[in-house]
Amino acid sequence: MERTLVIFKPDALNRALVGEILHVFERKGLKVVGMKMMFLNDNLLDEHYSHLKNKPFFPRIKKFMKSAPSILCVLEGNNAVTVVRAICGVTRGYEAAPGTIRGDYSLSGQCNVVHASDSLVSADIEIARFFKDHELFDYEKIDFNFIYAEDEK
Numbered sequence: 001m002e003r004t005l006v007i008f009k010p011d012a013l014n015r016a017l018v019g020e021i022l023h024v025f026e027r028k029g030l031k032v033v034g035m036k037m038m039f040l041n042d043n044l045l046d047e048h049y050s051h052l053k054n055k056p057f058f059p060r061i062k063k064f065m066k067s068a069p070s071i072l073c074v075l076e077g078n079n080a081v082t083v084v085r086a087i088c089g090v091t092r093g094y095e096a097a098p099g100t101i102r103g104d105y106s107l108s109g110q111c112n113v114v115h116a117s118d119s120l121v122s123a124d125i126e127i128a129r130f131f132k133d134h135e136l137f138d139y140e141k142i143d144f145n146f147i148y149a150e151d152e153k
């Protein structure tokens, strides 16, 4: 089973969308194995968005990401990285397909409600960036046998 990181960004909290969006992931069958709320600071944001550090909008993203707390969530499931990215939709809300989270809840290139890891390698790095081992939970979920077939477990 893969694990991936989702961040509910400050716009999700301000717009009271956290419960609704978490429900989308839960309904899909993804398992919540870690969750915490925190203010992301400069160090964390410089690391997390290092691939954008030379972009003109970089200071703006950081200001936005520090404007309110975020909720960080680790989701587990078969092909979780690809599945969660697909559920989130493309970066810009105004381009994201209806039915995706960004397509349904965002009209912005910046305020796009959620972050999702873009590969298994990034997921491992991002989960380790925000979560200690003891903050991630292994447990049996009672619907497991109805979410996966025998050969998918």
Ligand code: ADP
Pocket: 052, 057, 061, 090, 091, 109, 110, 111, 112, 114, 115, 116, 118
């Ligand atoms: P994604 O979040 O889809 O993986 P990126 O890693 O390219 O996309 O960008 C990270 C975040 O930076 C985006 O989710 C968005 O909040 C912000 N962002 C990306 N491009 C722009 C832009 N042109 N203007 C403002 N903010 C942007």
